Amino acid sequence: MFTIKARDLAATLDRVAPHRFRADDDASGLDALILDCTPGHLHAAACSDRTLAVARTSVAGDVWTAPVGYDDAAALRAWLESSGTVTVEHVTSGGHQQLRFTGGPAQITVPAASHVGRLPWRALLRLVLDARDHSLAVGRPVQLNADDLALWGNAGRDGAAIEFRSLGPVGTLVTAGPDFLGLQTPHTWDGWVPGEGWPSSLRTRLFLFSGAFLEVGARYADCTRTVWVVPARPGPGEEPTLVSADYAAVTLPISQVLAVGKFLIRLPDGKKIDDICEPCIALSCCGVGPRHGPRLRAQAPARRVACPPLNSCGTARDPKGMPSEQGPAHQGRGRRDRQPRSGDPRRGDRARCHGPRRCRR
Structure with missing residues (x-):
């Protein structure tokens, strides 16, 4: 929660509002204005098919990000005309992200747009x-x-x-x-250096939870292929809360998500869950690192059973691609499972699980 002058917030919105997709563009997944808060600044980011605009104003706030539809942003902009000083709060109510703006006795609540994809404006x-x-x-x-x-x-x-x-x-x-x-004719220019003072705004917002880093605003998938968004950094001693990107009004503590989903794998920006191959999801289940990003795993028992074989021939495969004796299709022709070498991270039963690979028979 922070306090800001209404005219400063209105000016920030006005600087980026013209940058949006045309009505005939097939870009509904990015047709929104992003309000993003860091401890030092409130950012407003918007893009069109050819432009990207980011404006910011100084605040003393928390860490959160919320996409806002242009119609809701226009309603907020009109409401600011009759306000002086505004208090801004990022809240979760009924499973939905909301931004609550209070100015004296007046108040307006703006819902976060759930249909909007991630805009990696910092990386750009x-x-x-x-x-x-x-x-x-x-x-x-x-x-x-x-x-x-x-x-x-x-x-x-x-x-x-x-x-x-x-x-x-x-x-x-x-x-x-x-x-x-x-x-x-040329201008004389003694202004600021472009980008000066922006490192704190462009820094990726990460926080540590259970030995793994989570990024505010990033998307993660669990073993059920459900996609979750990290909407805000938790306070000291608080448990992170995840918002479902697939189902409306679903907000759960991360411990409940991990209890069912087993792990969380970071989805690359611009990628959907359908773009992530099944083997990479299965590799996380096996305890082998996926190619698409870091993962956060639930607490597992010390002894793990081998994952089901996913090859088309019904066999699991060893690291060199040779079929093992786990599948009936290759009995008598595959090499027997070897004991793991010293220093091999796959120990005990996990040595049998080499992850799914395409059958090369």
Whole structure:
């Protein structure tokens, strides 16, 4: 919970609101405005098919992230017009994430959009800032103010793109199709360095739970292929709470999720559970690390049974791809299971479980 002036919050929303997908674009999974809080800043992030915009304002808040539909964001923006100082709270009620804004006796509650996919805006901005010193990007920056941009707005006829190309101390060359050329005189610039002061905002928000790191806003899948979202960092001594990305109004403590789902595997950004192959999910069940990211496992007994064979021939396979004697299809032809070598992490019964591999008969 934190307090912010209504005009500061409204200005932050206004800076990113124009960046959204068109109504005819098939991008409903990203058509939302992201409100993201860190201990030092409240961020508003939005994107379209060609742009990404992130604005921030200083606050003293907690760590959480919540996507908000544009209609709800517009209602919030209108409500801020009649407010002075606003208190912002991130709460979970009835299995839903909500943002509660209170200004005096007035209050508005904005629900989080459950249909929205993850927007990795931090990773994208880190890539952009790291690319500034690339040899192909070295040069004098193009500097235009709002009045300059208004002058060039009509240069592109019939949807032609307007290009701004720096000519160094001469100025900026402006082109818009084959029939337009222009020149913008240069500005003197003694402003801030782009990206200065942003490392704390772009840092990945991780917290440690049960010996594994979890990321706020990231998606995780369990062995039942149910996808869960980490909405916020828990307070000291509190248990993390997960929100289901598949079912509405389902919010559970992580211990209950692990009791049924056995483990949590991090889904890469932009990937869906259908994009993760069955062998990688099964490898987590076997205790072998999956290829797609770190996993958080439930407490398991000391002795594990071998996982069911998943090869098309009904056999489990050893690390070199040879069939073992666990399957009737290869009895008498496979090598016998060897005892694990010293230092081999697969000990006891786990030495029999080598994970599913494609049969190469």
